[in-house]
Amino acid sequence: MSDSKTRPAVMADVARRAGVSHQTVSRVLNDHPNVRPETRERVRRAIDELAYRRNSSARALVTRRTNTLGVVAFDTTLYGPASTLFGIEQAAREAGYFISIVSLKTITAKSVSEALDYLAEQSVDGVIVIAPQRTAAEALAALPAAVPVVAVEGGQAPDRPVVCVDQRAGAAAATQHLLDLGHRTVWHIAGPMDWLEAEARRDAWRDTLSAAGAAQPDVLSHGDWSPRSGYEAGRRLVERRAAGEDITAVFVANDQMALGVLRALREAGLDVPRDVSIVGFDDIPESEFFSPPLTTVRQDFAALGRNSIGVLLDQIEDAGSRPPPRVVVPASLIVRSSTTTVDGRESTDPSE
Amino acid sequence: MSDSKTRPAVMADVARRAGVSHQTVSRVLNDHPNVRPETRERVRRAIDELAYRRNSSARALVTRRTNTLGVVAFDTTLYGPASTLFGIEQAAREAGYFISIVSLKTITAKSVSEALDYLAEQSVDGVIVIAPQRTAAEALAALPAAVPVVAVEGGQAPDRPVVCVDQRAGAAAATQHLLDLGHRTVWHIAGPMDWLEAEARRDAWRDTLSAAGAAQPDVLSHGDWSPRSGYEAGRRLVERRAAGEDITAVFVANDQMALGVLRALREAGLDVPRDVSIVGFDDIPESEFFSPPLTTVRQDFAALGRNSIGVLLDQIEDAGSRPPPRVVVPASLIVRSSTTTVDGRESTDPSE
DNA sequence: GCCGATCCTGTGAACGTTAACATTGACGGA
DNA sequence: TCCGTCAATGTTAACGTTCACAGGATCGGC
Numbered sequence: 001m002s003d004s005k006t007r008p009a010v011m012a013d014v015a016r017r018a019g020v021s022h023q024t025v026s027r028v029l030n031d032h033p034n035v036r037p038e039t040r041e042r043v044r045r046a047i048d049e050l051a052y053r054r055n056s057s058a059r060a061l062v063t064r065r066t067n068t069l070g071v072v073a074f075d076t077t078l079y080g081p082a083s084t085l086f087g088i089e090q091a092a093r094e095a096g097y098f099i100s101i102v103s104l105k106t107i108t109a110k111s112v113s114e115a116l117d118y119l120a121e122q123s124v125d126g127v128i129v130i131a132p133q134r135t136a137a138e139a140l141a142a143l144p145a146a147v148p149v150v151a152v153e154g155g156q157a158p159d160r161p162v163v164c165v166d167q168r169a170g171a172a173a174a175t176q177h178l179l180d181l182g183h184r185t186v187w188h189i190a191g192p193m194d195w196l197e198a199e200a201r202r203d204a205w206r207d208t209l210s211a212a213g214a215a216q217p218d219v220l221s222h223g224d225w226s227p228r229s230g231y232e233a234g235r236r237l238v239e240r241r242a243a244g245e246d247i248t249a250v251f252v253a254n255d256q257m258a259l260g261v262l263r264a265l266r267e268a269g270l271d272v273p274r275d276v277s278i279v280g281f282d283d284i285p286e287s288e289f290f291s292p293p294l295t296t297v298r299q300d301f302a303a304l305g306r307n308s309i310g311v312l313l314d315q316i317e318d319a320g321s322r323p324p325p326r327v328v329v330p331a332s333l334i335v336r337s338s339t340t341t342v343d344g345r346e347s348t349d350p351s352e
Numbered sequence: 353m354s355d356s357k358t359r360p361a362v363m364a365d366v367a368r369r370a371g372v373s374h375q376t377v378s379r380v381l382n383d384h385p386n387v388r389p390e391t392r393e394r395v396r397r398a399i400d401e402l403a404y405r406r407n408s409s410a411r412a413l414v415t416r417r418t419n420t421l422g423v424v425a426f427d428t429t430l431y432g433p434a435s436t437l438f439g440i441e442q443a444a445r446e447a448g449y450f451i452s453i454v455s456l457k458t459i460t461a462k463s464v465s466e467a468l469d470y471l472a473e474q475s476v477d478g479v480i481v482i483a484p485q486r487t488a489a490e491a492l493a494a495l496p497a498a499v500p501v502v503a504v505e506g507g508q509a510p511d512r513p514v515v516c517v518d519q520r521a522g523a524a525a526a527t528q529h530l531l532d533l534g535h536r537t538v539w540h541i542a543g544p545m546d547w548l549e550a551e552a553r554r555d556a557w558r559d560t561l562s563a564a565g566a567a568q569p570d571v572l573s574h575g576d577w578s579p580r581s582g583y584e585a586g587r588r589l590v591e592r593r594a595a596g597e598d599i600t601a602v603f604v605a606n607d608q609m610a611l612g613v614l615r616a617l618r619e620a621g622l623d624v625p626r627d628v629s630i631v632g633f634d635d636i637p638e639s640e641f642f643s644p645p646l647t648t649v650r651q652d653f654a655a656l657g658r659n660s661i662g663v664l665l666d667q668i669e670d671a672g673s674r675p676p677p678r679v680v681v682p683a684s685l686i687v688r689s690s691t692t693t694v695d696g697r698e699s700t701d702p703s704e
Numbered sequence: 705g706c707c708g709a710t711c712c713t714g715t716g717a718a719c720g721t722t723a724a725c726a727t728t729g730a731c732g733g734a
Numbered sequence: 735t736c737c738g739t740c741a742a743t744g745t746t747a748a749c750g751t752t753c754a755c756a757g758g759a760t761c762g763g764c
Binding site: 373387413415 | 710711712713714715718719720721
């Protein structure tokens with residue numbers, strides 16, 4: 001006789017049990033004010049007794065809101081994207097939204113557009129695109145916005161909201177730190193030029209050197225973020241030093257590549273920081289335990305995620321009324337032992 | 353006159369434009385065979401012209417299928433979970449399913465149960481729980497299964513399908529590798545004992561020593577997977593060596609901790625692998641560029657993800673008819689330069 | 705030329721919720 | 735006393751699909 005094995009209870013069942021109409025049940029569910037406390041309580045009890053859960057599809061059908069946000073990401077295996085995603089998910093759940101995710105293997109205009117299509121099919125209420133590459137940012141800018149979209153690290157999309165870390169400030173701090181230590185100039189191992197972050201870091205490095213009146217060497221090498229490419233860049237660095245080039249300080253565009261550089265230098269018998277000072281970018285959990293522990297720039301991914309959700313929800317609330325905001329999250333220099341004064345003393349204190 | 357600014361087209365609009373009934377449109381959309389090719393084409397054209405997309409909520413309402421799978425994960429910032437998640441997402445999308453994700457900050461019976469509730473509210477068709485901890489696995493086992501669930505790394509849940517990496521085989525290979533190099537015995541730095549993987553690796557390490565007739569030292573230390581905890585374990589190792597203990601080979605439960613160990617050993621003036629051989633577990637991208645490059649065990653996360661989805665879809669198809677499967681994905685030893693023969697020669701070739 | 709089978713298409717009714725509007729009392733001021 | 739207001743509740747109609755069923759062609763076989 002019990003309904004344990006039959007299909008789950010619906011609103012009408014609850015209504016019957018509580019002796020009210022289904023609409024009253026709906027009102028209780030949606031915290032509508034005009035319900036007598038006593039009635040509300042009765043409905044609540046009926047809901048509990050029947051283990052009723054409202055059907056989200058039916059609700060979405062009539063409200064035209066799925067309460068779901070889409071996220072398009074690229075290589076969520078990397079520390080940065082993974083952390084950003086995590087931050088986004090936390091913030092979304094807190095705001096009562098579900099997160100539906102699409103991870104791209106390759107990032108092209110086509111794949112980005114397909115991902116958005118895919119999410120549109122699920123009728124998400126809004127989309128966050130983690131688009132650190134020029135291709136992705138451009139693809140995004142070109143797309144007609146059927147739903148609200150915010151880009152994370154998405155360059156200067158003219159009329160699209162963007163949330164990003166202050167790459168330039170981070171890179172400037174890294175470069176300035178090395179200059180403050182007395183290095184005549186700072187070399188740079190850059191990330192792939194398709195990446196906006198790589199470009200921003202390189203530009204800020206150049207500008208900082210320029211502002212300090214220091215020599216502006218060419219980019220030593222363009223890596224692909226991987227430790228391997230850092231290793232190769234490191235070997236090139238070693239060669240150029242052997243050829244007489246005066247390289248004492250290097251700003252590497254991310255920590256993983258910095259790891260490869262450290263390894264190449266060690267193999268060549270060079271000591272970090274005595275012979276060469278190294279600064280990375282990202283502050284991955286491993287960086288503190290590299291040999292030596294890496295001076296690097298930390299990005300606040302949690303804030304990035306929170307702000308993305310914040311901006312997106314704003315967009316959803318009042319679609320297109322306000323101008324698209326551009327939110328910048330700070331980055332901070334973390335000084336460890338891979339940097340020292342140019343004369344090779346052990347201290348890492350720039351004031352010494 | 354155009355409907356560009358009005359609300360999006362629905363099936364009836366398409367039907368009208370194609371001169372058919374809405375039901376025929378539905379048939380075209382669902383690849384129903386009994387539609388004249390010519391009609392089908394006409395409908396297709398109308399769909400394109402109106403940029404029609406079917407409403408997934410309405411569809412879900414009547415089919416009782418959302419085509420969405422839930423994933424409950426813990427700390428998706430770690431390489432392992434992030435990779436697993438990536439694999440799951442790829443496989444799901446290929447199978448035509450959406451992925452809705454919940455990342456837990458803390459993993460308790462309560463938080464797991466809440467996450468499942470949360471996903472149930474979204475009426476997902478099934479759930480994958482990445483539950484590498486005993487707490488999670490037990491919470492999962494205790495929960496009544498409203499929807500099909502598969503556990504990834506979920507221990508021996510008696511009547512719940514489980515997909516996992518062959519931790520034991522991986523750990524055994526690591527230990528045996530060190531024994532084959534001539535080490536009298538192998539020490540172990542374990543992961544947190546709440547984690548099933550940590551336990552499996554430790555047990556397999558013990559069993560391998562036992563089978564080889566080697567001495568079975570106590571676990572050197574229990575870390576928490578972090579480089580820092582590995583560093584601390586490494587210092588303890590150094591102390592015990594200084595106290596005269598004969599420690600020449602260590603199997604560390606993951607790569608990040610192994611990194612910390614490497615650092616502690618280097619600080620103490622010990623050389624890896626000359627003084628101590630180290631094997632890790634996970635093969636994170638950085639491992640190849642540690643100093644020295646780390647011998648480790650690689651897990652096939654992509655296969656893990658694919659299989660999870662496969663098993664889950666099977667469960668959804670015929671709920672509870674077949675016995676819950678247990679799928680094991682292989683792990684493979686990757687030999688690099690952090691291990692060598694006991695007499696300290698440089699070679700890493702066990703046959704030498 | 706008829707008949708059943710098969711292919712194609714249309715009609716009407718779900719699915720379970722919320723929105724819009726209607727109804728009922730109770731209350732207070734004129 | 736009467737009427738307007740407001741709080742509490744009920745009634746009915748969407749929302750946009752798919753499902754079940756019904757019908758009209760078409761075809762092959764006799």
